[in-house]
Amino acid sequence: MANLPRRMAVLSAALVVIAGACTPAASTAPSTGATGAAPTTAATGGASQAPEATAAAELNLPKVPTGYTELDKALGADKPYNGLKVSIQTQWTGGEADGFAAAIKDFQAATGIAVQVDSIGSSHETVLKTRVEGGSPPDMSQIAQPTAVLAYAKEGKLIDVAGFMDPAKLNSEFPTTIGLTTEGSHIWSIPTKADVKSMIWYPVKAFAAKGYTVPKTWDELVTLADKIVADGSHPFCVSAGGPGTATGWELTDWVEEVLLKTEDPQVTNDWVSHKITFQDPKIKAAFDKVGSLLFKQGYVDGGGSQIVNNDLKTVMDPMFDGDTSTPGCWMQKIPVWYGPDFFPDKRTNGGDSKYTIGADGDIGIMPFPTISDQFKGAEGSADSFMVFADRPEVRAFAEFLATPEGLEGWIKSVGVLSPNAKVPAEWYANNYKLSVANQIASGATAIGFDASDLMPPAVGQGSFWTGISDWANNNGSNTDAVLKQIDESWPAQ
Amino acid sequence: MTADAKPMAAARVRTRFWRAPLLNSLPLRLSVLVICLLWTLPTAGLFVTSFRNPQLITKTGWWDAIFNAFAPGQWTLSNYQNVLGGDNMGTAFLNSLIVTIPSTVIPITIAAFAAYAFAWIPFRGRGIIFTIVVALLVVPLQMALIPILKIYSGASLYGTFVGIWLAHTAFGLPLAIFLLYNFMSQLPRDLFESSSIDGASAFQTFIRIVLPLSIPALGAFAIFQFLWVWNDLLVALVFLGVGKDVQVMPTALYNMIGPRGGAWHLLTAGAFLTMIVPLGVFLALQRAFVRGILAGSVK
Amino acid sequence: MALAGVGGQDRKPKAAAYGTSPWVLVASLIGLVIAAFGVMALVDKHGGVNILAWFYDQIGRATDATALRNGGGDQFYAKLILAVVALYVGVGGVWLVFTGASTIVERFPAKLRDTVLPWIFIAPALLLLGIYLVYPAVGTVIRSFQDKQGAFTLDNWTVLTTGPFLEILRNNVLWLFITTAGSVGLGLLVAALFDRIRRESLAKIFVFTPLAISLVGATVIWKFVYAQQPPSQPQFGLLNAIWTAFGNKPIAWATTFPINLPAEMIIMIWLQTGFAMVVLSAAIKGVSVEVLEAARLDGASERQIFFGVIIPLIRGSIITVTTTIAIATLKIFDIVWSMSGGINHDSVVAVRMFQEMFQFFNDGHAAALATILFVAVLPVMFLNLRNFRRQAAM
Known part of the structure; x- marks a missing residue:
């Protein structure tokens, strides 16, 4: 309880997930911007010459001194940690694994530290917990839920990163995210990768052909949806299902989004800490607002029970009907990472998608419409790195990942948002979806962290999901009963 | 039934006992056909899908491909090419064999000896020990992983083949002992009495008489243990990890498909490739069943 | 070899x-x-x-x-x-x-030999089981009475009396009776039927095949059976294609309560019938020809022979198969987890246990649930033992 204020879900005031968002490009290191446009060519060019010729600026490496002790040592010319190994377990496979590999490639070459990445996929949480409790943890691990980080910290399994990294530096570089896993003077994880969730994907050309305009407000969204229904199609693609693990999170995201856009951010904070319950009128109002949109006849093809049945991976496929000219559904609220990995052609064939993402491409991204004039919060989330082993080479690697350059290779190859405020905006400039995300975050009055990820897991990944699925299966007719059930499942204390 | 340890008289060999005319009865044939069809239909869908153009898989039903079998672009081998061309599939296949064969043979051997002792050698505490052993069937695997890994971390067995054999062996033992006990306890008593009169020790009786007679039961259990280990993902992930040098087929396949990937075309092809070996084992052990039956009808 | x-x-x-x-x-x-x-x-x-x-x-x-x-x-x-x-x-x-x-x-001298030999036979099994199953099981039971700090508590047990947990227990009971009866009954039927046909091995392979498929594969297979698309789209799921052909609206078989319960149970029956068939078929073939001939000479019909002679003779095998499948069903996890994640009132004990342990970090709840499974199986084992004793006495 005492720690709660520091772990607030929402940071009021215009703090932003992605930094550099408000800063013009010119204000940061020009060297990376100029030569970094083609990092791979720069890197290979360097490798073909004498190794010493590779300047840090051309590689995805921070400039020494970095402000971190072990990292500076590791990057030294004598490579003190050459030949040592660091193991890290992640959930990332496919594109995300490629991105991470690109991010740490230059670090390995420069320090001689071999990073062994165990990409576990959907069994990640199980394998991680087994390894940690069983006494064979990886040196580091990525995880999505801050609550899991705190659970491991409580069991005494984690190395306090504030013990070897300057807390003040971490706090200033990760203003919005470091607090999520901070307890007093302890910092239990390093924020890794950020996501912006307040966005809607839509088929650009079909919008233009039908004369639809991108809605700016909730009312415009409803008007547009009505128009789409009148034109014989279905406005929304929503899923609350998917094989492997139960996922109701796309629906919970809708509720959390509406709450951030209708109420003071403090309401979200109180909700997460159970100061107000699910049955609170403000929370119920958010549910009702979402229900009034998604469960309206024809708004989602097949109605509420179809939402529960829809698979996250395939739910947007109808948008590509007729090569996006005759979409079967028109709008999906889903985070940055969704496309192009889940576009139907790339999902099934691999390789590159033939559909482009962009303001004048095939699929575009719009900010989630505003509802009130007063509250314009946006929803985001972030993964974290936990450290399980206290060895110098592990420290060096952890410190590297905390630098802006720790994610540079990923940002510039596959594309990802860094939670680090020092990341220059121009790294995102060439990437449409990242720059939209950037713009959404900077335009928000508050950034709310995914509320269900901050609730006790038995609620946030348990009863909230089962409850909202039940709610959708009944087309929102049992709101009171569902909210009551979720409240009853809240663990004691 | 004689007390002879070699009940091989060819005269009593048979594979079925029903009257011959029934073979031709129409309702029987029909019901057999319906059962086979019902059991195969879902799998047939998988099989057909594995050869379909990935784009069409979630557009139309798999039966559509059969009705339009000659439509251009309907069929492809690329799903299989993708799976087989995947990184390290050869090594993963070898690893799967290294993991699976000992993980099948070791528990069968240990369980056969134990089941024999429980069934036919009187000793103190036999009943209670046997009850406990069989009750262990119900211990959920997930609860055992962490304590075992704790032991492994101390004994540097983590990530080794020996470690995963022992784990699979122990997890398979209760069922193996249970099944084999049931079978062996039904062997006729006179077999053992005459053998003991001949002065054979328990070990010799086991090797000469019990084992040969138990081949059908051994074969049956071998199939299930083989399948369980071959298709296991969780135990392999926990005790072997995902390192390229130790990863087994399900891990490799799963990595290729990815946690979010809706790559049903790869899944279907991969599922079929992993099925080939177990089916081969089943066919091979079918013969063992027959031999077991030849060795003498029990009771 | x-x-x-x-x-x-x-x-x-x-x-x-x-x-x-x-x-x-x-x-x-x-x-x-x-x-x-x-x-x-x-x-x-x-x-x-x-x-x-x-x-x-x-x-x-x-x-x-x-x-x-x-x-x-x-x-x-x-x-x-x-x-x-x-x-x-x-x-x-x-x-x-x-x-x-x-x-x-x-x-060794004969007497000493006979005392030592059984222990040599069971020692490796006991050693492995002790380390890999008994030790974790005992730890689990203890943990079910501990809170997160390790102090004694009954909270892990009282929580099981709340709504969602009662629903889970109900589902497990349904699973236990329906899938066990279904698999054993069908397995017996199939074993008996196939025993009469010429291409028995071939027919058996059809029923056996599901066992050879990995769980990943089985999940995909049944997704193709239960898949549901919005009414406006073509149905690529087999069941809905048939269902809508009769003019019905498509049904989300895997995610709509209560239809999702039988839908998931059928998968288990589909998988386990092959197991029952293999064991029971071996047992049926073990029935000696003399007994059958004697029954025939007495003028018994085929049906009478089946129910009056064969079934009693293979009773031991039937009990074995029933026990095995019942225990597998008690622990059912994969099917529910991968078909729906237990999100639509269809969760079962093992799924919840897994969530409590690996997602919710409530090891105590998980331990209590595991202990329930352990206790639930004791009556089944007791029945088995009585059967063994009776057989031994015969």
Whole structure:
């Protein structure tokens, strides 16, 4: 309880997930911007010459001194940690694994530290917990839920990163995210990768052909949806299902989004800490607002029970009907990472998608419409790195990942948002979806962290999901009963 | 039934006992056909899908491909090419064999000896020990992983083949002992009495008489243990990890498909490739069943 | 391999076979020493590489050896060597242990021998089970009475009386009775039917095939059966294609309560019938011809023979199969987890246990749920034991 204020879900005031968002490009290191446009060519060019010729600026490496002790040592010319190994377990496979590999490639070459990445996929949480409790943890691990980080910290399994990294530096570089896993003077994880969730994907050309305009407000969204229904199609693609693990999170995201856009951010904070319950009128109002949109006849093809049945991976496929000219559904609220990995052609064939993402491409991204004039919060989330082993080479690697350059290779190859405020905006400039995300975050009055990820897991990944699925299966007719059930499942204390 | 340890008289060999005319009865044939069809239909869908153009898989039903079998672009081998061309599939296949064969043979051997002792050698505490052993069937695997890994971390067995054999062996033992006990306890008593009169020790009786007679039961259990280990993902992930040098087929396949990937075309092809070996084992052990039956009808 | 060898010995003259040669002892000891080296090679992460590199050194191919040690070269062959070692150690080692130990004990005086021998037979099993199952099980029961700080509490148990948990327990009971009865009944039917046809092995393969499919595969298969698309889209799920062909609206079989319960149970029955069939078929074939002929001579009909003669005779096997499937059903996890995640009132004990343990970090709740499974199976085991005793008495 005492720690709660520091772990607030929402940071009021215009703090932003992605930094550099408000800063013009010119204000940061020009060297990376100029030569970094083609990092791979720069890197290979360097490798073909004498190794010493590779300047840090051309590689995805921070400039020494970095402000971190072990990292500076590791990057030294004598490579003190050459030949040592660091193991890290992640959930990332496919594109995300490629991105991470690109991010740490230059670090390995420069320090001689071999990073062994165990990409576990959907069994990640199980394998991680087994390894940690069983006494064979990886040196580091990525995880999505801050609550899991705190659970491991409580069991005494984690190395306090504030013990070897300057807390003040971490706090200033990760203003919005470091607090999520901070307890007093302890910092239990390093924020890794950020996501912006307040966005809607839509088929650009079909919008233009039908004369639809991108809605700016909730009312415009409803008007547009009505128009789409009148034109014989279905406005929304929503899923609350998917094989492997139960996922109701796309629906919970809708509720959390509406709450951030209708109420003071403090309401979200109180909700997460159970100061107000699910049955609170403000929370119920958010549910009702979402229900009034998604469960309206024809708004989602097949109605509420179809939402529960829809698979996250395939739910947007109808948008590509007729090569996006005759979409079967028109709008999906889903985070940055969704496309192009889940576009139907790339999902099934691999390789590159033939559909482009962009303001004048095939699929575009719009900010989630505003509802009130007063509250314009946006929803985001972030993964974290936990450290399980206290060895110098592990420290060096952890410190590297905390630098802006720790994610540079990923940002510039596959594309990802860094939670680090020092990341220059121009790294995102060439990437449409990242720059939209950037713009959404900077335009928000508050950034709310995914509320269900901050609730006790038995609620946030348990009863909230089962409850909202039940709610959708009944087309929102049992709101009171569902909210009551979720409240009853809240663990004691 | 004689007390002879070699009940091989060819005269009593048979594979079925029903009257011959029934073979031709129409309702029987029909019901057999319906059962086979019902059991195969879902799998047939998988099989057909594995050869379909990935784009069409979630557009139309798999039966559509059969009705339009000659439509251009309907069929492809690329799903299989993708799976087989995947990184390290050869090594993963070898690893799967290294993991699976000992993980099948070791528990069968240990369980056969134990089941024999429980069934036919009187000793103190036999009943209670046997009850406990069989009750262990119900211990959920997930609860055992962490304590075992704790032991492994101390004994540097983590990530080794020996470690995963022992784990699979122990997890398979209760069922193996249970099944084999049931079978062996039904062997006729006179077999053992005459053998003991001949002065054979328990070990010799086991090797000469019990084992040969138990081949059908051994074969049956071998199939299930083989399948369980071959298709296991969780135990392999926990005790072997995902390192390229130790990863087994399900891990490799799963990595290729990815946690979010809706790559049903790869899944279907991969599922079929992993099925080939177990089916081969089943066919091979079918013969063992027959031999077991030849060795003498029990009771 | 080992099995075939033993079977072959069966044909040797009795007298010669019963005298155990001392060479057996020597041979198994040598074999064990080799196996011990094999274990060392296997526990070492680079065992295969080291062996092959050593071999290359011996035949003077130093460059190849170095390449191997540096992680290049003939890695695949190193793996192959490791596979051979693994098979020798894993398959041969355990036989050598039993043979060696038994040969030693056989040299003891008869009385001592008969006391020691059963323990030698069960010792390896008890050792492994003790470490891998008893120790974790005891720990689990203890943990179910502890809170997160390790103090005694009953909270883990009282929480089980709340709504969602009662629903889970109800589902498990439904699973237990329906799928067990379904699989055993169908397995018996299939075993009896197939026994009468000419291409029995072929027909058996059809029913057996589901067992050979990995869980990942089985999940995909049934997703293609239960898949549901919005009414406006073509249905690529088999069941909905048939269902909508009759003018009905498509149904989300896997996610709509209560239809999702039978939908998931059918998958289990589909999988387990093959198991029941294999065991029961072997049992039916074990019924001696004389008994059947005698029944026929008495004028019994085929149906009377089946229910009056065969079923009582194979009762032991039926109980075995029922117990096995019942226990597998009690622990049912994969099907529910992958079809719907237990999100639509269809969760079961093992799914919830998994969530409590790995997602919710409530190890105490997980332990209590696991203990429930353990307690639930005791009556089943008790029935089994009574059956064994009765058989032993016969």
